Structure formats: C-alpha cells, structure tokens
Amino acid sequence: MGAPRLLLGAASLFWGGLVGHPLVGLGIAVVVEARHWTPVRWNFGETAFRNAWNASVLLIGLAALLAWLDGNGLLALARTVVWLPLLLLPLQFVQSYGISRSMPLSTFSMFVRKRKKHAATYGLPFRDVxxxxxxxxxxxxxxxxxxxxxxNDTPLFLPGAAVLLFWALSRQWRAAGRLVPLTALAMAVLGIAGAYLGERAIDSLEDRFTRGSRGSGSDYMLQTQTAIGTFEEVKQSPEIIWRIRHLEGPLPTHLRLASYNSYRNAAWTARRPPEVNSISDDFRELTLGSDPELPVRLAAINVDEAAATAAGLPAFELRGATPGRGLLPVPPGAGSLFDLDADAVERNSLGSLRIFPKNPVARFAVRWNREFNTAEPPWEDTHQDGRPMVPDLYVPASEKEDIAVVAREIGLAEGTLAEKVRKLRSHFLRNFTYTRYLDRTRPRRGKRQRTNFVGIFLRETRAGHCEYFATATTLLLREVGIPARYCIGFSGGTTSRDRKTAVIRGTNAHAWCTAWDEERQRWITVDLTPPNWLESDRLDRPIWQPLADRWQILREDLLIWRSQPGNLAITLAIIAVPLGVGGYLIGRRLWRSRQRLDPVSQRRRVSDESLLTPLTELEKPASRILGPRPPHLPLATWLVGLEGHLSPAAPLLEALQLHERIRFDPAPAEAGLRERLEESARQLLEEIKRGPTPDSRRK
Amino acid sequence: MEPARPAQRNKDPVRGAFFHFYHHGSAANHFFRRRIRPAGMGLLVAGIVVTFLAAGQTGGRGTHPVFQLFSLGFSLGLLSLAILPLRRGRLEVHRELPPHATAGEPLRLSYRVRNAGRRRLRNAWLCETAPDPRPGKARFLASREPGEETRNAFDRTFSYYRWNWLCEKRTAYDCETGPAIDLAPGESRTTHATLLPRRRGLVPLDDLRLLLPDPLGFFQRCVRTPAGAATLAVLPRRHRLPPFALPGSARFQPGGDATSRHAGPSGEFVGLRDYRPGDPPRLIHWKSWARTGRPIVKELEDTFFPRHGLVLDTFPEHGDEDLFEHAVSVAASFVAAVDTHECLIDLMFVAGREQVVTAGRGTGRAETLLEVLAGVEPAPEPAFDPLRRLVVRHAEDLAGCLAIFAGWSPDRARLLEQLRIAGIEVAAIVVCQQRPEATPPRVHFLEASSIARDLMNLPRQL
Structure with missing residues (x-):
C-alpha cells in the first residue's frame, strides 16, 4: 500500500521550506505527485530498481565527498542527510512511475541478491521481501x-512532522470505525507532548554530561569563557590546525586566540567594559583600509593605517579551517590582516578576533609588531555593591590568602615589572614541575578544591600544565598591582628545515599570561610555563599521521583554490558535466521506453452509463463474501454466487435480469428500469451488510 | 549420512554452538516479527537513524528538532505498546477446509466467526501459524545445503545459510490475512485467509491467531484463538506439460465390467447377432426383431485401455532430498496430465515395502495417486532390486513404463537396463542438479533450477 495522494508532495514542500531550498522542494513534489495525473508508466524490473539504487548511492557518495571537502569533517554526514530527499529521488521515481507498486529488498542488499542467485541456481526456496x-x-x-x-528557528517543525506522520498512518483507519481514529488522535496529542518533554530531557542530560568539555571544538563558547582543563583536550590532537608560511621578519612566538580577565572557581570569563551592553556589542568590526584595491583590515588599536601596514613589518601567512564565527589566532601585536576573504572580522575589548568566513578554509596574511596592541588597556569597573574595581587587578577572595602568602615569599611586591617577572620565572623553574599527566585534567569537583584551585597548585601540588602556570602568574601579578589577563592560543609549532613554513597542531595549544606595561602602555606576553613543556607535549603521533597531514593539506589547498575567482566555475563544470551527460542519457532511454497505463484499467474509470449500472456498486461489498471477482467472469454470473448467502426474499435474480437488460438489450430501455435496478441494488446491499443467512451458514 | 571429513568434524562444536544461537534467535525473531507491523519496523529503523543523527548534534541553544523527532517516535511507540493490552477480542471460529490443497498454489480458507465478546470487534484479522520449522541439532549438523561447497569459508563455518535453507524447506505454509473483521457482539460472519502451502504432505492447522493492532498500527497482539485442530492434505506441486506420449503401444487389456464404467461393450458397431441371455436390453435392435421375429442385438467392439507404469525413485542420495521433492512434483505432473479415463496408471515405488497404487477407469481416481504422492517419503536405504522385481512382476500388464529418478547413478542406469531386458518399454526422466554431458537414449534430464522450463522442452515421444 503506497502513501496517500499528495502526502509526499506536501512532505517535500515541508522539507524545502525547512532546509531553505523551497524551489528544490517544489520540484521534488511535482515529480512524485505527477504520477497521479499522467498515464505514463515504465515497466521497471529488478535491474531498473538496482540501477536507481546505485544512482542514489553514487549521488550520496558525491554529496558526502563534497561536504567533507568543504571542511565539514564529521558534519559532512549531517550535510549529506539534509539532501536525502533529492538523493533518493531516483528510487522514488522508479517506485512512483513503475507498474509494480513495490520493490524487492534485494535491490538494496548484495547479500540478499547473492542468496537469491544461489537459490535460483540450486532450485531452493527463496522469499523476497x-x-x-x-x-x-x-x-x-x-x-x-x-x-x-x-x-531550529521555527516552532512548526514538530506539528508539521506529526501531521505528515498521521496522514501516512490514516489509510489503515478507513475500515476501522470511529473509535480508532479518535484514539489515534489522542495518542497523537500525547505523542507531541511527549516529544516536547523528551526534547527537554535530552537537552538537559546532554548539558549535564558534556558541560565544560566543549573545548575549542566550540569556538563560540571560547569567545567568552574557558574552564581550566578544557584546553588539555585540544592538546591531545596531533591534527594540523593552522599552517604558517613565513613572509617577512621573524615568526611570532605566540598566537593568541582569546583573552579573559575575570577568574572564578577554576574558570576564566571575558568581562566586558561597563559601557558595553552585551557580549555581541563588545565585538566590533575591524576598520577596513582606505585602498579599495588592497583589502586590509586594521587590527591594532590606536595605530594608523600606514604604520599598521608598513612594508618592513614582520609578516606571515596563515592557512587553516575556519569554523563559522570562530576565533582567529593572531600575535598579540597584530597590526593588520590582508588578503582575508570574509564577510566580517570583529574584535572585542580584550583583543580576541572572530571571523565570519565566506569559505570553510581561510588564507590570510598578518603584519605585526611587538609594540602594537589589539586589546584595550585596563579599564575601571564596579563591584556589584558599587565599589570601584579594576577587573584586571581583581583577585578572588577565595584565592587571596594563598596568593598573598606566595607573593610575599617571593618578594614580588618590589621591583619593576621585568624584575617581578624574573622572580616569578625563577620561582617556578626552581620549585615547580611541568606535567600533563595529573590524575585528572580538571580541578576536583569538591567546593574547596575548585575555589582554592590556584592556592593548592602554588602551595601543595606544585605541578601542573600551562593553564595552571598561566592562571597563577596572572593572579600573582594582579596581587602586586600589575594588571594581567589570561590568554589561550598556540605556541611552538613544527618549523620546516628551511624555516619558511611551520605547522601548528593541537599539541601546540598553550595558555599564558599577558601583563600591562604601564610605562610603555602596551600589553606584554608573560609565559612562565617551564620551557620543557614543548618537549613534554611531543606526543607519539599515530603511524598514519603523515598521510593524514598530506590529505588535510591537499584538501585545504584545494578548497582555497576553489574559492579563487574563476576557479569555482571550473569546479562546477567538473561536477555538472558528467551529471548532465548521465542525466541526458538516462532521460533519453526513459523517453523511448515509456508506456501508457493499460487501457483496460483506464476503461474502468470511464463513467459511461452504458457500461455501469447500479449493480456495479455491489462488486466491492459482495467480494467480502465471495472473494475477489476473477477477471474472466462477468459481473452478473459472479453475483449469482450470492444466492446461497442471502435471504430468499432478496431481489437478486430480478436485479441480475435488469442489469443484463440495461447492459445488453439493444432495444431502448423502458422508463423506470434503472430506478428499479437502483432500488433492488439498494436492498441487496443491505442484505449483504447484514451478513449471510442461517441457511447459507449451514451449507 | 556421509561421515564428516576431519575439517568438518572440527567445525561441528562450533556449529553446535551456533545452532543454539540460531535456534533461540529464530524463536525471538518469529515472536517479534508477528507482533511488530511494517509501520513499527519503519519506526524502529528510523529511530536508529535519528539516534545517530541526534548524537552528532552539539547543544547550546534553542530547540533541537532531531531530539523532537526522536522523542516523538519514542513517545508514539511507547503509547502504542501501552495501549496494546486494551485490545481484546473473543471469537468462536469454525474452519471450512477443502479436501486438499496443492503446494505452491494459494488456497482460500474460509472461517465462520462469531463474536463471543461483549464489545464490537473491529480492526482485527485471522491468521494461521505454521508449525515450527526449526530443525533439530542432529539434522542441522548432518545436512548440507545444496551448493554449500561453493560458499566462502566464513559462510561454511557459521552455516547460517544452511540454517536458513532448512527452515525455509521445512516451513509448511505462508498465511496472508483476509479482510478485516467487523462484528457486533454475538454477530456471525464468514471471513477468509489465504494459505500458500509450500510443501506437500499433511499440514496441521492447529494454531489460529487473532491479530489485534494498536490504533497507530505499529504493533499488534497475536492472540491464540481456538478453532479446533484440523489437517490439510497438500498435494504435490504440479507443472505444465507439453503434449506427450507415454512409452509403449496401446496393448490391449481385457475391458468389460471389471474395469469400465459402462456395462458391456461400448465400442464401435460391428454387426448384428442373435440375442443371448444376459445381453443388455439396450443393445436389442428392434427393427431386426420386427423383421425376423426373434430378438437381435447389436454387437459392439470391446474397448481396451492401455496400462502405464509410473516408477518413482524413492532413494535419493544423501543431500539430494530436494531432487526427490522435484521428482515427486514431476510424477504428480504426469499423473495430473494423463487422461485416466482412457488408460490406467500404476504408481510403483518402494517405501519400507513395495507399493503399487492404480488409478484409471473404474479403479481409482487420479486424485488418489496425488494423495499417495503427497505422503510419500524417501526410503532410508536404496532398494533398487526390490523395485526392479516389483516392476518386472507387473511387466505383462504394462504397456510401458516411465521412471522418474531423483538423481542419476550407475544403479539407476542398471535398473533401466534390467527393465529393458525384461521386455518393458521404459523411458526415464531424471531430476538432477546439472545435466551430464552424455545422455543415454530415452533418458531425459531436468535441472532442478529449471524444472518447469525443462519439462516444456520434453519431446513428444518419451
């Protein structure tokens, strides 16, 4: 039993609206529903079904490959699934326009086909579903x-899906009486309520079990917060994240992704200036350069265009996959970005840059200078109780005691900034150990452990990874009056022998402190993680990593090439031409092999009065008693079989005679003949509905 | 049974373990397949797909339609299961069985049903349950699926295809439900189901189920309904045959009262003679009596009926049991095609003891032979000598013989030769897996994979 009329068309339109391709949805709807209005059919056999399935598989593979090449990674599956209705259209076409109203399961499975062939070879029984x-x-x-x-954006998805589902199920309720559809409707309402509740439940479960583990996989979150320990998960990955090509001058030692200025319970957040209303307001688009021929974006604060784009500045090129609205790794002293093809690049007050990319892989160049700032200087804010404060100097009360003790022990209060940094570096080198192999990557969940996390690190464990050192450095400098912030990004990287390129992997993820130099009015990088972290972090890469690297580089370079003007047309031509040729050949073959519906079945739909009489209406109810009418048996002859099942008073014979006269008597019909037959047919119908007589049961 | 080779013996403990898995797995599969309708299967498959998709969704904000879809399907499935116990029905059913059915041909079974419950029964169907087709462990280990040697090592070790083949072979019938039942309390009606017998023999009908789906049609209850045990005789599958002439000329058999439905001679008019006491009055020639003054009767030619032997080979080689079934089908095809009004057929085979069953004018109907063929089983040991003796004993009465063999072997060739030496005009039809290169004269080979086609290619003179 197929789908009800118009259901698939409505569903296709529903799909088109939700995926943002209404015209494609309309096209699919027209193709699948046109079968109801055209007599054209094809005698599709098993080979045609298999060819249609192979075509769908080919299209699915092609779509998945394109989605994956686009840099979607695992999301390529989801991107492909979105297009399933179009990709499965060949199969639906052979189903809709084939003479057979079902297809065998062996169409989809090579194993079933092998079994069928084996059974045919040896004459064994085989049931094809x-x-x-x-x-x-x-x-x-x-x-x-x-x-x-x-x-996601419309509340109509669930009601729409429920309506379509119940429309599909409604066919079975035809003969089921009133109670069944009403019960089904009640179940539908409960089901929809269950769907909403279930969605909430799954959402909260997901939130509970995955909270804090999103890492840099979710750049949107990283723009405003990071928990201590999340970066460790990024560090596990040997995959290439960015590639650097040297253009001019030295390469930077640190590439910053984001900065944070507010610390609490082992988590850093980006606290915006008081005059900014929201996080999104804090991100402002970078100023474009004045030369329209040279697309330049100015990243540094309080630096004019000429200085930011000066030819002698150190420069390098970055290539890498850019997640939508993701963070860009740039040196803290980035001056300008050029050759960056994006819808927008924004920067917040803490110097984090985020991109709205046009392409899945970005390539851009950066000019930089240690003297530049991309972050705003420290600003004043107020506590909740109205007391003034500077966020970059704030040490949380839970850590204050331990921080103060350590600062006193080191003698951090005296000296210039450089001397303070030297003392801290010496203290960490002498008394602390870098290690990633703690028994857990995150602070313990106990209240005391999380609120006192830095104190425990400074006074008890004295071992940890870069986030521990960076956090401790930031708070210690704040304690002695140096505004400081916490930064995450990358450092190190594998440089090529000719020192012209470098590769940044997940293992190069790093955290450090940035401190405000009041004298020079700029932020300086303070990285006090023991330098042996670079060797410690060289994980054994899997044996296939070089191959994976080559494939990734090839894919990214291909995507960059494809996004160049003119190259996209070549790409489309490479894909479209074989599809077009294939489509033409298939279309031509279909056109030549088309058939029209059997004229007999068409004749049945003719409502010529000479062919139909009121007795024709009895065929369906009578078939419940007599079974289906054999094709070769005339209606009247077949209805004679009802004789034993109806009461003797039933006007069966009279009705049959009237039917024969109307159908075959060449003489004009008497007046009232048809009406008499209608009356007899009506009585017979009532008899049939009442059921067989006791006499017929005894037979 | 062939002794297992060492490699196979090593695999038997492995297969033995798999047997238990298949045995219980099949039971579970049968249980669930009867209770999960196609819509329910679709819901489960879609649920698995949606689960994988939902697992790939990252959270954070807004609604998740994938989660909604998953929850909708889950909720509906749960509701369907919850409402299922409320579906009830009590019927009194009486089966109306035909005298027999034919393997491979659908049979319409009628049921007189009465709603013995207190509520109207709607949206329900009746369905027969075939007997359990699962083989025993010994049979599973000893059997070899035809063509099993061509399968790869993995399939041969796991032997799932063997299990499948045995279950398919032993499945007695498939049942398709008829129209939905709609009965008020106390109301009676006739409904039907369609049975497709898959193999010949006596098929028990002792497990009638009432199917009660939930309102959404995902799942259904499968309630046992008493209808009395019954047995259906399923005749062997029959194939179409081209026009043919059985071996042997029409040797005359004494006709007359013993073997004819007509009293006395019934052939062509030969002449007139004087009446003899005992002549039937209808043969009196009244005009001649009037002319001569004494009773004169018409003399008609005696009719004679050829007697053909149909020899069935009931000794298939081990592993050729399917060939035996095909041979029975071929024999049934000939029994059905031969006009037993004009001849006699002696079906001869050895099954424990020597058996001869005759059908023809006044002796028995062709259906009798078909019923015998429906129940014939292969003999455990070959007995070509007793078979030869049986046929030779009837040689004098036979015009000719058609032997139907399940496989070809030197023993069978020798049997044919011996029958020919005994003066019997014999032809053979051999059902085999693969036609041999050289075929002896008057021996026709049919491949098991194309029986129907090969039968239609038989020569007219067998």
Missing part, C-alpha cells in the same frame, strides 16, 4: 527536515 518505497521516502524527508537550516 517486497515493500513500497513511499514510506521510506517519507521517513527520509522527515529526518532530513529535522536538521534543516531553519528547523
């Missing part, structure tokens, strides 16, 4: 709609 593809197509539409671009 057949099913109608309409419902599978509907399921694909609903699933792909759920991950459509606009599905």
């Amino acid at each position: 057949r099913f109608c593809f309409d419902h599978a197509f509907l399921a694909a539409i609903l699933i792909s709609s759920s991950i459509g671009r606009f599905a």
Whole structure:
C-alpha cells in the first residue's frame, strides 16, 4: 500500500521550506505527485530498481565527498542527510512511475541478491521481501527536515512532522470505525507532548554530561569563557590546525586566540567594559583600509593605517579551517590582516578576533609588531555593591590568602615589572614541575578544591600544565598591582628545515599570561610555563599521521583554490558535466521506453452509463463474501454466487435480469428500469451488510 | 549420512554452538516479527537513524528538532505498546477446509466467526501459524545445503545459510490475512485467509491467531484463538506439460465390467447377432426383431485401455532430498496430465515395502495417486532390486513404463537396463542438479533450477 495522494508532495514542500531550498522542494513534489495525473508508466524490473539504487548511492557518495571537502569533517554526514530527499529521488521515481507498486529488498542488499542467485541456481526456496518505497521516502524527508537550516528557528517543525506522520498512518483507519481514529488522535496529542518533554530531557542530560568539555571544538563558547582543563583536550590532537608560511621578519612566538580577565572557581570569563551592553556589542568590526584595491583590515588599536601596514613589518601567512564565527589566532601585536576573504572580522575589548568566513578554509596574511596592541588597556569597573574595581587587578577572595602568602615569599611586591617577572620565572623553574599527566585534567569537583584551585597548585601540588602556570602568574601579578589577563592560543609549532613554513597542531595549544606595561602602555606576553613543556607535549603521533597531514593539506589547498575567482566555475563544470551527460542519457532511454497505463484499467474509470449500472456498486461489498471477482467472469454470473448467502426474499435474480437488460438489450430501455435496478441494488446491499443467512451458514 | 571429513568434524562444536544461537534467535525473531507491523519496523529503523543523527548534534541553544523527532517516535511507540493490552477480542471460529490443497498454489480458507465478546470487534484479522520449522541439532549438523561447497569459508563455518535453507524447506505454509473483521457482539460472519502451502504432505492447522493492532498500527497482539485442530492434505506441486506420449503401444487389456464404467461393450458397431441371455436390453435392435421375429442385438467392439507404469525413485542420495521433492512434483505432473479415463496408471515405488497404487477407469481416481504422492517419503536405504522385481512382476500388464529418478547413478542406469531386458518399454526422466554431458537414449534430464522450463522442452515421444 503506497502513501496517500499528495502526502509526499506536501512532505517535500515541508522539507524545502525547512532546509531553505523551497524551489528544490517544489520540484521534488511535482515529480512524485505527477504520477497521479499522467498515464505514463515504465515497466521497471529488478535491474531498473538496482540501477536507481546505485544512482542514489553514487549521488550520496558525491554529496558526502563534497561536504567533507568543504571542511565539514564529521558534519559532512549531517550535510549529506539534509539532501536525502533529492538523493533518493531516483528510487522514488522508479517506485512512483513503475507498474509494480513495490520493490524487492534485494535491490538494496548484495547479500540478499547473492542468496537469491544461489537459490535460483540450486532450485531452493527463496522469499523476497517486497515493500513500497513511499514510506521510506517519507521517513527520509522527515529526518532530513529535522536538521534543516531553519528547523531550529521555527516552532512548526514538530506539528508539521506529526501531521505528515498521521496522514501516512490514516489509510489503515478507513475500515476501522470511529473509535480508532479518535484514539489515534489522542495518542497523537500525547505523542507531541511527549516529544516536547523528551526534547527537554535530552537537552538537559546532554548539558549535564558534556558541560565544560566543549573545548575549542566550540569556538563560540571560547569567545567568552574557558574552564581550566578544557584546553588539555585540544592538546591531545596531533591534527594540523593552522599552517604558517613565513613572509617577512621573524615568526611570532605566540598566537593568541582569546583573552579573559575575570577568574572564578577554576574558570576564566571575558568581562566586558561597563559601557558595553552585551557580549555581541563588545565585538566590533575591524576598520577596513582606505585602498579599495588592497583589502586590509586594521587590527591594532590606536595605530594608523600606514604604520599598521608598513612594508618592513614582520609578516606571515596563515592557512587553516575556519569554523563559522570562530576565533582567529593572531600575535598579540597584530597590526593588520590582508588578503582575508570574509564577510566580517570583529574584535572585542580584550583583543580576541572572530571571523565570519565566506569559505570553510581561510588564507590570510598578518603584519605585526611587538609594540602594537589589539586589546584595550585596563579599564575601571564596579563591584556589584558599587565599589570601584579594576577587573584586571581583581583577585578572588577565595584565592587571596594563598596568593598573598606566595607573593610575599617571593618578594614580588618590589621591583619593576621585568624584575617581578624574573622572580616569578625563577620561582617556578626552581620549585615547580611541568606535567600533563595529573590524575585528572580538571580541578576536583569538591567546593574547596575548585575555589582554592590556584592556592593548592602554588602551595601543595606544585605541578601542573600551562593553564595552571598561566592562571597563577596572572593572579600573582594582579596581587602586586600589575594588571594581567589570561590568554589561550598556540605556541611552538613544527618549523620546516628551511624555516619558511611551520605547522601548528593541537599539541601546540598553550595558555599564558599577558601583563600591562604601564610605562610603555602596551600589553606584554608573560609565559612562565617551564620551557620543557614543548618537549613534554611531543606526543607519539599515530603511524598514519603523515598521510593524514598530506590529505588535510591537499584538501585545504584545494578548497582555497576553489574559492579563487574563476576557479569555482571550473569546479562546477567538473561536477555538472558528467551529471548532465548521465542525466541526458538516462532521460533519453526513459523517453523511448515509456508506456501508457493499460487501457483496460483506464476503461474502468470511464463513467459511461452504458457500461455501469447500479449493480456495479455491489462488486466491492459482495467480494467480502465471495472473494475477489476473477477477471474472466462477468459481473452478473459472479453475483449469482450470492444466492446461497442471502435471504430468499432478496431481489437478486430480478436485479441480475435488469442489469443484463440495461447492459445488453439493444432495444431502448423502458422508463423506470434503472430506478428499479437502483432500488433492488439498494436492498441487496443491505442484505449483504447484514451478513449471510442461517441457511447459507449451514451449507 | 556421509561421515564428516576431519575439517568438518572440527567445525561441528562450533556449529553446535551456533545452532543454539540460531535456534533461540529464530524463536525471538518469529515472536517479534508477528507482533511488530511494517509501520513499527519503519519506526524502529528510523529511530536508529535519528539516534545517530541526534548524537552528532552539539547543544547550546534553542530547540533541537532531531531530539523532537526522536522523542516523538519514542513517545508514539511507547503509547502504542501501552495501549496494546486494551485490545481484546473473543471469537468462536469454525474452519471450512477443502479436501486438499496443492503446494505452491494459494488456497482460500474460509472461517465462520462469531463474536463471543461483549464489545464490537473491529480492526482485527485471522491468521494461521505454521508449525515450527526449526530443525533439530542432529539434522542441522548432518545436512548440507545444496551448493554449500561453493560458499566462502566464513559462510561454511557459521552455516547460517544452511540454517536458513532448512527452515525455509521445512516451513509448511505462508498465511496472508483476509479482510478485516467487523462484528457486533454475538454477530456471525464468514471471513477468509489465504494459505500458500509450500510443501506437500499433511499440514496441521492447529494454531489460529487473532491479530489485534494498536490504533497507530505499529504493533499488534497475536492472540491464540481456538478453532479446533484440523489437517490439510497438500498435494504435490504440479507443472505444465507439453503434449506427450507415454512409452509403449496401446496393448490391449481385457475391458468389460471389471474395469469400465459402462456395462458391456461400448465400442464401435460391428454387426448384428442373435440375442443371448444376459445381453443388455439396450443393445436389442428392434427393427431386426420386427423383421425376423426373434430378438437381435447389436454387437459392439470391446474397448481396451492401455496400462502405464509410473516408477518413482524413492532413494535419493544423501543431500539430494530436494531432487526427490522435484521428482515427486514431476510424477504428480504426469499423473495430473494423463487422461485416466482412457488408460490406467500404476504408481510403483518402494517405501519400507513395495507399493503399487492404480488409478484409471473404474479403479481409482487420479486424485488418489496425488494423495499417495503427497505422503510419500524417501526410503532410508536404496532398494533398487526390490523395485526392479516389483516392476518386472507387473511387466505383462504394462504397456510401458516411465521412471522418474531423483538423481542419476550407475544403479539407476542398471535398473533401466534390467527393465529393458525384461521386455518393458521404459523411458526415464531424471531430476538432477546439472545435466551430464552424455545422455543415454530415452533418458531425459531436468535441472532442478529449471524444472518447469525443462519439462516444456520434453519431446513428444518419451
């Protein structure tokens, strides 16, 4: 049994609206529903079904490859699933326009085909399961709609999906009486309520078990907060994240992704200036350069364009995958970005740069200078109780005691900034150990452990990784009046032999402190993690890593090439031409092999009065008693079989005679003949509905 | 049974372990497949897909349609299961069985049903449950699926295909439900289901189920409904045959009262003679009596009926049991095709003891032979000599013989030769896996994979 009329068309339109391609949805709807209005059919056999499946598999593979090349990684699967209705259209076409209303399961499975062949070879029994593809197509539409671009933004998804689902199930209620559809409707309402509740439950479970583990996989979160320990997960990855190509001058030692200025309970957040209303308001677009021929974005604060783009400045090129609205790694003294193809690049008050990319892989160049600032100087703010404070000097009360003791022990209060930094560096080198192999990457969950995390590190454990050192440095400098911030990003990297390129991997992720030099009015990098961290972090890479690296580089370079003007057309041509040729060949073959619906079945739909009489209406109810009418048996002859099942008073014979006269008597029919037959047919129908007589039961 | 080779013996403990897995797995599969409808299967498959998709969703904000879809499907499935116990029905059912069915041909079973419950029963169907087709462990280990040697080592070790083949082979019938039942309390009606017998023999019908789906159609209850045990005789599958002439000329058999439905001679008019006491009055020629003054009767030609032997080989080689089934089908095809009004057929085979069953004018109907063929089983040991003796004993009465063999071997060739030496005109039809290169005269080979086609290619003169 296929899907009800118009269901698949409505579902296709639903899908088109939710994925943002309404015209494609309309096209699919027209293709699948046109079968109801055209008599054209094809006698598709098993080979045609298999070819359609192979075509769908090919399209799915191609779509997945394109999505993956686009830099979507594992999300390539989701991107492919979104297009399932279009990719499965060949199968639905052969189902809709084939003479057979079902297709065998062996279409999809090589194993089933092998079994079938084996059975045929040896004359063994074999049962081929057949099913109608309409419902599978509907399921694909609903699933792909759920991950459509606009599905999240509309409250209509669930009601729409529920309506389509129940429309599909409604066919079985035809003969089921009133109670069944009403019960089903009640179940539908409960089901929808359950769907909303279930969604909330899953959401909260997901939130509970994955909180704090998002790391740099979710750049959106990193723009405003990071928990101690999350960066460790990034460090595990040997994958290439960015590639550097040297252009001019030295390469920077640190590339910053984000800065944070507010610390509490083992987590850093970005606290915005008091005059900024929201996080999104804090991000402002970088100023564009004045030369429209040279796309330049000015990153440094209080530096004019000429200085920021001066030819003698150190420069390098970066290439890497850019997640949507993701953070860009730039040196703290970045002056200008050029050759960056993006919809927008924004910077917040703490100097974090985020990109709205046009392409999945970015390539851009950076000019920089240690003297530049991309971050605002320290600003004044107020506590909740109204007392003034400077966020970059604030040490939380829970850590204050331990921080003060250590600062006193080191003698940090005296000396210039450089001397303070020297003392701290010496203290860490002498008394602390760098290690990533703690028994846990995050501070213990106990209240005391998290609130007193830095104190425990400074006075008890004296071992940890870069985030510990960076956090401790920041708080210690704040304690002695130096405004300081916490930064995350990358440091190190594998440089090539000719020192012209470098590769930054996940293992190069790093955290450090940045301190405000009041004298020179700029932020300086203070990285006090023991230098042996670079060797410690060289993880054994898997044996296939070089191959994976080459593949990643090839993919990224291909994507960059594709995004160049003119190259996109070549790419489209490479894909479109074979598809077009294939489509033409298939279309031509279909055109030549088309058939029209059997004229007999068409004749049945003719409502010519000479062919139909009121007795024709009895065929369906009578078939419940007599079974289906054999094709070769005339209606009247077949209805004679009712004789034993109806009461003797039933006007069966009279009705049959009237039917024969109307159908075959060449003489004009008497007046009232048809009405008499209608009356007899009505009585017979009532008899049939009442059921067989006791006499017929005894037979 | 062939002794297992060392490599196979080593695999038997492994197969033995798999047997238990398949045995219980099949039971679970059968249980769930009867209770999960196609919509429910679709819901489960879609649920798995959506689960994988949902696992890939990152959280953070807003609604998650994937989660909604998953929850919707889960909720509906749960509701369907919850409402299922409320679906009840009590019926009194009486089966109306035909005298027999034919393997491979659908049979319409009628049921007179009465709603013995207090509520109207709607949206329900009746369905017969075939007997358990699972083989025993010994049979599973000893059997070899035809063509098993061509499978790869993995398949041969796991032997899942063997299990599947045995279950398919032993499945008695498939049942398709008829129209939905709609009965008020106390109301009676006739409904039907369609049975497709898959193999010949006596099929028990002792497990009738009432299917009660939930309102959404995902799952259904499968309630046992008493209808009395019954047995259906399923005749062997029959194939179409081209026009043919059985071996042997029409040797005359004494006709007359013993073997004919007509009293006395019934052939062509030969002449007139004087009446003899005992002549039937209908043969009196009244005009001649009137002319001569004494009773004169018409003399008609005696009719004679050829007697053909149909020899069935009931000694298939080990592993050729399927060939035996095909041979029975071929024999049934000939029994059905031969006009037993004009001849006699002696079905001869050895099954424990020597058996001869005759059908023809006045002796028995062709259905009798078909019923015998429905129940014939292969003999445990070859007995070609007793078979030869049986046929030779009837040689005088037979016009010719058609032997139907399940496989070809020197023993069978020798049997044919011996029958020919005994003066019997014999032809053979051999059902085999693969046609041999050289075929002896009057021996026709049919491949098991194309029986119907090869039968249609038989020559007219067998």
